[in-house]
Amino acid sequence: MEPKALFDGHPLHKLLPVIAGIALAIAAALDLKTSAQAYDLDSNNCLACHSSPSLSKQNGQGSVSLFVSANELTASAHRYLDCTSCHTDKPHQVQTPLTKQSLAQKCGTCHAYEYKLHLTSIHGQKLSNGNSDVATCTDCHSTDSNPHSVVRVLEPTASTYPKNIAQTCAKCHNNPQLMSKYGIVEKVYESYMRSFHGKAMKLASDKLAVELLNKATCTNCHGTHDIMEVNDPGAPVAGMANLAKTCEQCHPGAGVTFASGFLGHKEANPSFLPPVYWGERFFYIFTRAVLAVGGLMVSFEIGRWGVGHIAARIRRSREQDD
Template sequence: MVEGQVKEFPNGDVISVVIAPEMYGLSAHATLSCQVCHTNISGYPHPENLAQSSREYTLQFQNTCNQCHPSQASELMDSVHTRLMAEGNLDAPICADCHNPHQQPKIAKDEQGRLSPAEHAQSAMVCGQCHSTIYDEYARSVHGSGVLEDKNPDVPSCIDCHGVHNVSGPSGGAAFRLSSPKICADCHTNEQIMSKYGLSTQVLQTYVADFHGTTVTLFEKLDPDQQINMPVCYDCHGVHDIRRSDDPEKGLQVKQNLLAACQKCHPDATENFPDAWLSHYIPDRNRYPLVYWVNEFYKYFIPTVLGGMGLFVVSDIYRRWVLDRRRKNAKPVEGAEDQMSATEETSKDIETEEQAEQADTQFSDEKPQDEENS
């Protein structure tokens, strides 16, 4: 092929059609012949290609990769990129946009099948070809600097959060938002990784335990298609521009930055409002000791009170049900009824005698008065 040879399209697009043998020889496809992918070419001169633009030309090979990569093709069916293409967005990427078919080297991985640090960083650069603005934000973030500058495999690249071929994203709707805390938790609950940097692994546990996280969890289980306004991780920490916690501009360890984050949902929040947040740590003797000891007090106080109330209720039921039942079933003492009747009659006789005496006394008092009047 002639060096510098190009192809022009009716819309004015121009592309190079030069394939460098040395580059192709180092690619993952070096053992494949051209006709494996270019199935419509069997001789020279080549048949005329009727594509009207360079993009239309590329899209002609949209399904070519499927014959050798069926599992990746299956994952792509659930990708946000595939959905966008189906909706008519011809700029949505296909295989050849991320993997140059004539130059793509074999993807370097370690013994566990994980991407090498360089390959891990390269994946973010591939996404940046289309998402340049987001890539610039990511490059300045605590994650981006760790991946792009330090080549740290512990730090997430784009594909760690969004997936590789089954890419998900905000256009996925409410489901992505509701499941996003678990994406963050994949790394932030990993003790092996977090221990290297002194970060808490209690982030998901403490989030789910509060009002925000509890509501999100309920919606995720009961109504995952319902959009909610409860905050998820990226509402407070950012999405692609996450900074170090002590960053003076956006770090949430800085009280004013934390207050600004709270005021997104609580516009009336005052300066002391963030003091109620315990970060993502469960209180202990050293961190938030006052909260810890109050919790410890109630841990024993509440069971004691409830236990006492329960004991009282049980004893009252026992008294009312068991003892009363025993009284009803007890046999009367022999002769008790006769004795009771005699006692009642004696009481009546005494009462009658007392009434008679009172009448006599009253009559005696009245008689002298009558005589005097006579």
């Protein structure tokens, strides 16, 4: 049958419901396939209950959702792990509430090297001492701190992808209340995003961010799982000697003189490096003044040309009338 014959006698408005129905059927089939893939890996049938959005429990802090998205699970980096690879407390008559510390320990059963580094980091040390303010694995590896939505580190949607790292660190380090609690007054995220590195990373494509700008974000200077406190003698940003070595990873031969030009995350102000601050203010105002005067002169020139053009037309019109 020719394609034309198939639609003979069928106005388009009558075919639209059929087309929409076919599209919905395809979408439902794809969703069913995704769910089926998740259920295939769920040998303990956990999703039989946990796929229900309404599943929850009560604890001392209120209602806690027990819902697990089959779609997120199937797309995650852990999609080939069975639930009980992490949730080993089954059957769950025994209550083992998940904490930041127990989560890190659980991740360490597979990621032993990373967990060992984490224990030596400022985050890991504080966490071991019971401080729940610091970051644990899912705070960095998941956009919503959900272990079921962790994706591979070099996926463009990953919170650990080079272009996304600054925003990931900002979840804590751009929180004024949390930072003031620990005496950190520098606006680290804002100062980074105003720097060349931050602007270059923001404007780069995903491919460029990995291939050419992978030395320009938080973790390249501060480390990843082994992040130290900035004043720790072993930290890569502690002291000019260490900072120079860190800069030399991207800027060969940078040296101490080069590194000393970096203000850290402090920004110049009238009381801190006033020459730098007022120099910046001068060029800020001067540049805008030059642009404003230039724009005004162009406007006058356009106006003069317009008036002259109109006057010439009027003059020609009068000459023709005469």
